[in-house]
Amino acid sequence: MNLFLMLLILAVLLIIMVFSLIQLYNIAFRGFAPFISTKFNAILAILKELNLSGQETVYELGAGKAGFLRAIEQKFKNEKLIGIEYAWWPYCLARMQIMLSGSKIKLIRNDIFKVNLKEADIIYCFLSPKMMDLLEKKFRKECRPGTLIISYHFRMKGEEPEKVIKENKNSIYFYRI
Ligand SMILES: C[S@@+](CC[C@H](N)C(=O)[O-])C[C@H]1O[C@@H](n2cnc3c(N)ncnc32)[C@H](O)[C@@H]1O
Structure with a gap:
């Protein structure tokens, strides 16, 4: 060599x-969440609860491979799909998948806490208890009234969920800000 x-x-x-x-x-x-993907059955369970027109702006915070956004795109054909991911490895994987599939998902490599969420209609998170504590304040400050926040596994302590569903013993929380 x-x-x-x-x-x-x-x-x-x-x-x-x-x-x-x-x-x-x-x-x-x-307290940042590690890279673990949401189980596909959990995504299917969430999709069953949603009835979208396709016009909504949807965010996946800590997008990983952007599995939630890809499922939304397939089912509801939304065009404003934004994933935020700071870690290079999942970011590159997701970028490659987006490119190869011709998806319209916009993936941004950034820290969630540096991105303004005022345009969001729906936000999906699978993060950590500490991050949800911090995000709760950010959601209240930036999100429009009526924004739907969906959190897999981790609840927001100061907010009452509008709905909680179970998928294989895991809770999925739906909040209306
Ligand atoms: C548990 S994984 C969830 C991935 C994907 N949303 C899913 O459900 O399959 C959490 C992701 O959030 C990312 N992440 C953690 N803290 C972040 C931050 N402050 N800004 C952006 N991404 C973050 C991690 O790199 C990881 O890919």
Whole structure:
């Protein structure tokens, strides 16, 4: 193996290590949610509860592979679908899937807390208890009255859900802000 190739491999490994460390730091010390996808059956259970016209602006906060947005696009044909994801690995995976499928989903690589949510009609989250605590304040400040917030697993302590459904023992909370 020549020296150039070895240096290239080392550089790639170093970059992956740095990104992994940043992500570990964010999960351990900032309470950010790790990358775990919502189970497909849970997405199907949520879809059954929704009746969309296709005109709504839908956000997936911490989009991962944007499974929720892709399901909404397939069923209701919405065109304003926005995913926010800060971690490079899920972001790149989702980007590739979006490109290959010709999807209209707009994926933004950013921290959820730096994105204004005033345009949202529906927001989907599968995050962490700490993030939901922080988001509760953000939703109240930025979202229009009537915005639907759907949270898989984690509730907002200060808000009464409009509806709670169960999918395989996991709760899915529906809030109307
Ligand atoms: C539990 S996963 C859910 C992924 C996807 N929404 C789903 O349900 O399949 C949480 C995702 O949120 C992302 N995330 C965590 N904190 C974030 C933040 N502050 N800004 C943007 N994305 C974040 C993680 O990188 C991870 O991909």
